[in-house]
Amino acid sequence: MSEKLQPILEALVFAADHPLSPREISDWLPEYSIRDIRAALNALEMEYGSMGRSFFLKEVASGYQFRTKREFAPYVLKMYKTSPSRLSQAALETLAIIAYKQPILRQEIEKLRGVDVGGIVRTLLEKGLIRIVGRKNLPGRPFIYGTTKKFLEVFDLTDLNSLPKMKEIKTLFSNGEGAVPALQALEGTSDAIQEEAADEAAPEGPKD
Amino acid sequence: MTYEVKLEIFEGPMDLLLHLIRKNEVDIFDIPIATITDEFLAYIDMMKALNINVAGDFLLMASTLMHIKSKMLLPDTDDKEDEEDPRLEIARPLLEYMRIRDLAHELSERDVLGRDVFSRIPSTELSALSDSEDVPLEANIFQLIDAFRRIVDQRLPETQLRFRLEEWSINEKIDQIIARLKEKQTLYFQELFPEGMGLSELVVTFLALLELVHRGLLKLFQPDHDSDILLNAALPEERNP
Secondary structure (H helix, E strand, O other), X not given: OXXXXXXXXHHHHHHOOOOEOHHHXXXXXXXXXXXXXXXXXXXXXXXXXXHOOOEEEEXXXXXXXXXXXHHHHHHHHHHHOOOOOOOOHHHHHHHHHHHHHOOEEHHHHHHHHOOOOHHHHHHHHHOOOEEEEXXXXXXXXXXXXXXXXXXXXXXXXXXXXXXXXXXXXXXXXHXXXXXXXXXXXXXXXXXXXXXXXHHHOOOOOOOO | OOOOOOHHHOOOHHHHHHXXXXXXXXXXXXXXXXXXXXXXXXXXXXXXXXXXXXXXXXXXXXXXXXXXXXXXXXXXXXXXXXXXXXXXXXXXXXXXXXXXXXXXXXXXXXOOEOOXXXXXXXXXXXXXXXXXXXXXXXXXHHHHHHHHHXXXXXXOOOOOOOOOOOOOOHHHHHHHHHHHHHHHOEEEHHHHOOOOOOHHHHHHHHHHHHHHHHOOOEEEEOOOOOOOOEEEEOOOOXXXX
């Protein structure tokens, strides 16, 4: 039955304007289980992957979407007459903090970055990459921030658990003279450090 | 000693500190606090000399550094064997910051939608990602002010100021504008300022408009310099959970 299912899914994903999740699709195809739909989409993903086309099927933000390959970006950009979207280093850092530490207060972000982030937070909100998830029961009832589904879409992430893992460099603190070359850790080139850290503590995933 | 100054890089004190540590090729857990403090202060002096407003963040960091430096100068008292290295006070946040930079870098290396990869039907939301990030509006504040000035010029050939009690509050105007946008989705700038509107109402309306933009409820577009600005509702229509 998946011979019939696969082309239907292909058509749906092709015509959709956002990544389609198996759950969503199952609303329209009640005769198939979510599991079947997922399996067929995975098969389709593999198929497109092996076809050598300029686009591929990809699971992002818990859904499936066709996307053009990276090497064709310059042509597409030319067609759209836009420059590629860019986030400044400051915005990226702020976004990274929110992604990994969410739910988080602006005050906590500022503590980590050492600078005011009001403007950047507003920009990220406007771009729909982050959202206000609530207010903290503190004086002034500050906003609590988290990332959006669009954040996952833009940064090619299936879900928050697929964020690149944080490198644990905890070893350094436990034995005072652990003396880890800061530069290596910074460049992220030192595999030794990562392994060492992995022994010490499992890298923590993002909290939901 | 000469400094390589790329001011735009040092967005904050952490950035500067990290730069100094890299430049001196020192271990983050064995920071030569005197050297780094001196260089940090020298940098602040230079910023002042260049007439750059030194943000409070930098001064706070400078005082933290000096505090640590003074702690380091105190003679070791034997009974406090287990007291931690005062430098950890900056080493810890620095390390955390380095990790964040690392993560930010990894994020930017991914296949970013709208930069590296494109979906088949680019949703309108995504187009908001392009172009410079600090300008959420297609029309900037100066274009807005220009447009407002044009309206005022048209309406009030002779300047005439009358003061009276506030008849319109900005909040009222905001509600009015939102109500109209809910009906029509898009409005022209001109439409907000109908013939016969008094100066104070013009001003309040304009302030309400700015407030709406500030809150991100409005998006503005101006196709070219002389055409009327188009107001687009960006009222919450979250597809996101």
